[in-house]
Amino acid sequence: xxxxxxxxxxxxxxxxxxxxxxxxxxxxxxxxxxxxxxxxxxxxxxxxxxxxxxxxxxxxxxxxxxxxxxxxxxxxxxxxxxxxxxxxxxxxxxxxxxxxxxxxxxxxxxxxxxxxxxxxxxxxxxxxxxxxxxxxxxxxxxxxxxxxxxxxxxxxxxxxxxxxxxxxxxxxxxxxxxxxxxxxxxxxxxxxxxxxxx
Numbered sequence: 001x002x003x004x005x006x007x008x009x010x011x012x013x014x015x016x017x018x019x020x021x022x023x024x025x026x027x028x029x030x031x032x033x034x035x036x037x038x039x040x041x042x043x044x045x046x047x048x049x050x051x052x053x054x055x056x057x058x059x060x061x062x063x064x065x066x067x068x069x070x071x072x073x074x075x076x077x078x079x080x081x082x083x084x085x086x087x088x089x090x091x092x093x094x095x096x097x098x099x100x101x102x103x104x105x106x107x108x109x110x111x112x113x114x115x116x117x118x119x120x121x122x123x124x125x126x127x128x129x130x131x132x133x134x135x136x137x138x139x140x141x142x143x144x145x146x147x148x149x150x151x152x153x154x155x156x157x158x159x160x161x162x163x164x165x166x167x168x169x170x171x172x173x174x175x176x177x178x179x180x181x182x183x184x185x186x187x188x189x190x191x192x193x194x195x196x197x198x
Contacts, residue, residue, distance in 0.1 A: 125154030140169030
């Protein structure tokens with residue numbers, strides 16, 4: 001899987017935030033934007049997570065940060081409810097930023113994950129053959145899948161189970177029925193805040 005850029009120059013940060021490079025440099029020098037200077041030079045570098053924090057604090061949309069990502073965001077939808085799957089596939093495909101695959105069981109999800117290597121898995125908690133907790137743990141135990149983000153969707157989960165899912169490795173949880181536009185925002189959010197361990 002291609003890695004996202006994790007370090008930005010002040011010029012790149014300015015372009016992503018749609019503000020002047022001078023403003024970025026001023027924010028950097030005043031400590032409003034965390035980063036570091038390249039040893040032995042005057043160049044400043046801004047880590048991805050610092051830039052995301054700065055953008056969120058200042059109400060700057062993360063869209064441009066997503067745009068620099070190589071290729072489309074790969075989504076795997078794992079759900080046995082055909083209507084919900086068709087709705088999600090339709091919306092995500094029309095958006096243009098996503099490449100989508102689907103699976104209807106935990107077993108299929110395992111096969112598709114290996115072949116497709118999705119960035120995000122949208123996972124129904126109650127699958128016919130296994131619950132979401134097991135799928136989460138299985139994926140998170142595999143070092144090859146360490147960058148995959150999991151968003152659990154379910155209509156029948158209590159708060160304790162949600163905590164358990166997040167501990168098992170899920171990045172987020174959404175209760176069914178949900179607003180599909182909010183799901184798209186969550187996908188972009190979990191991928192934007194991805195930390196690549198390199």
